[in-house]
Amino acid sequence: MKKTFEHLLQFIIAFALVGLFFPSSGKSQNLQKDIKLGEQYSEYVETTIGVYENEELTAYIKAVGDKLTEQMDKPLFQYKYTILATPEPNAFSIPGGHLYITTGMFPFLESEDELACIMAHEIIHANNRHVIKSNRRGIIPGILQIPGAVIGAVVDETLGNALRSPFQRLGMLTHASYSRKQETEADIEGIEIAAKAGYEPKALQSILSRIGRYGEIITGEEEQKDRFATHPLTEDRLKKINKIEPKLLKGEPNHLADDFLVLFDGALAGNDPLKGIIEDTIYYNPKEGFKLQFPDGWESLFMANMIAAGDTTQLVRISFEEDERDPTEAAEDFLENLNPYFVASVLGSEPINIGEKRGHIIAFKQSIQGKTYYGSRTWVRQENLLFNFLAISNVEDQSQMENIVYSLAEMTAEDEQRIKVPTLRIVELENQETVTDLVQRTQSELSEEVIRLINEKPEGDSFDAGERVKLVIGENL
Numbered sequence: 001m002k003k004t005f006e007h008l009l010q011f012i013i014a015f016a017l018v019g020l021f022f023p024s025s026g027k028s029q030n031l032q033k034d035i036k037l038g039e040q041y042s043e044y045v046e047t048t049i050g051v052y053e054n055e056e057l058t059a060y061i062k063a064v065g066d067k068l069t070e071q072m073d074k075p076l077f078q079y080k081y082t083i084l085a086t087p088e089p090n091a092f093s094i095p096g097g098h099l100y101i102t103t104g105m106f107p108f109l110e111s112e113d114e115l116a117c118i119m120a121h122e123i124i125h126a127n128n129r130h131v132i133k134s135n136r137r138g139i140i141p142g143i144l145q146i147p148g149a150v151i152g153a154v155v156d157e158t159l160g161n162a163l164r165s166p167f168q169r170l171g172m173l174t175h176a177s178y179s180r181k182q183e184t185e186a187d188i189e190g191i192e193i194a195a196k197a198g199y200e201p202k203a204l205q206s207i208l209s210r211i212g213r214y215g216e217i218i219t220g221e222e223e224q225k226d227r228f229a230t231h232p233l234t235e236d237r238l239k240k241i242n243k244i245e246p247k248l249l250k251g252e253p254n255h256l257a258d259d260f261l262v263l264f265d266g267a268l269a270g271n272d273p274l275k276g277i278i279e280d281t282i283y284y285n286p287k288e289g290f291k292l293q294f295p296d297g298w299e300s301l302f303m304a305n306m307i308a309a310g311d312t313t314q315l316v317r318i319s320f321e322e323d324e325r326d327p328t329e330a331a332e333d334f335l336e337n338l339n340p341y342f343v344a345s346v347l348g349s350e351p352i353n354i355g356e357k358r359g360h361i362i363a364f365k366q367s368i369q370g371k372t373y374y375g376s377r378t379w380v381r382q383e384n385l386l387f388n389f390l391a392i393s394n395v396e397d398q399s400q401m402e403n404i405v406y407s408l409a410e411m412t413a414e415d416e417q418r419i420k421v422p423t424l425r426i427v428e429l430e431n432q433e434t435v436t437d438l439v440q441r442t443q444s445e446l447s448e449e450v451i452r453l454i455n456e457k458p459e460g461d462s463f464d465a466g467e468r469v470k471l472v473i474g475e476n477l
């Protein structure tokens with residue numbers, strides 16, 4: 001059931017190295033503003049996607065970043081490096097010097113040189129303030145208002161937009177495109193600092209091609225020229241790198257990791273299931289210890305602190321956070337701040353009990369352009385968390401929505417057993433083995449095609465005895 005939504009997210013992976021776009025207030029924008037924006041955005045990105053807290057790897061990535069910025073004449077910011085727990089292979093920067101790399105990127109990296117080259121590319125985007133200069137439409141106001149989305153904000157949009165907009169906005173932050181000129185600049189200046197720091201500049205080509213190829217595999221098609229017109233195609237970028245490479249000033253190779261791959265052995269290689277996972281129709285959150293059930297046939301999508309699910313007629317978005325307010329208090333606060341125009345659409349407001357848990361529901365109904373929408377906001381307290389269910393539907397029967405609210409429960413030990421952590425493993429093979437056999441034997445979470453891609457193994461070739469192979473395995477919590 002989650003496939004379509006996943007596809008929406010994965011659609012953009014092919015262009016994963018693109019970065020984000022940002023609003024502009026023109027030349028008057030000073031560095032302090034960059035830094036301030038960066039703080040707001042980084043908080044949003046980190047709470048929404050979820051940070052992978054791995055001290056060793058974070059320190060290593062920072063050390064590589066420091067090596068790179070040392071080569072710059074004038075780094076504008078104090079760069080900060082964070083790993084995000086998400087399956088999409090991506091690296092991006094946001095203003096003010098926040099650099100992100102995803103756990104989904106780990107299986108694709110073959111060397112410190114590749115890591116350094118993609119990081120250098122992103123450092124240049126940040127340092128040359130590409131997002132600020134790109135003068136595109138702003139998304140900040142929208143993002144900052146998400147938690148306060150009121151009825152009006154919901155019913156004014158189509159059902160789908162109401163549900164998806166937070167995710168789309170996040171997509172703009174993590175994937176939107178720079179101009180061709182800016183990409184070229186980031187490639188060239190990036191490999192300049194990478195080469196000076198002693199890294200192999202051509203490693204940018206190998207990682208770009210691998211990610212590009214992965215995009216083709218998962219979207220099932222070749223890169224199309226017109227689809228992302230502003231994105232310099234991988235081919236173009238590779239050629240430019242070839243041209244500039246011989247002219248680069250190269251520092252003495254001096255890598256930080258003795259054995260790059262081993263450093264990533266055991267690392268998370270996708271979503272952190274501790275922070276949420278969907279199995280069949282049930283969403284589990286082992287970190288907070290709760291679960292929720294959605295109706296059969298619904299699509300669902302989630303991020304660190306938000307879950308969305310729906311079908312063609314009904315949608316629900318659930319957020320949760322530590323909040324000391326009683327559900328009724330939270331509901332009253334909501335009503336108090338409601339736009340007077342929408343007060344008329346409130347059908348009722350009352351406390352409810354969900355088993356032992358306290359809750360409060362506000363129901364509403366509104367007609368817009370001849371169409372009637374039904375909706376509700378429900379607050380439920382479980383332990384220290386306050387849940388907020390935002391439901392919207394164009395059918396009067398709200399029983400499916402209610403079932404979701406009433407399905408909120410604590411996770412059991414049995415539930416925990418079902419959860420698997422996607423883990424990157426570097427395995428030395430005892431015997432020669434075909435890719436097919438390897439995938440079956442290890443219950444690989446990656447397809448044969450992707451295993452071949454990340455291990456640079458051409459079709460038809462087997463792995464030899466003694467060869468090291470990168471795998472992603474679902475391991476127990």
Ligand SMILES: [Zn+2]
Pocket residue numbers: 017018019121125178183186
């Ligand atoms: Zn870029």
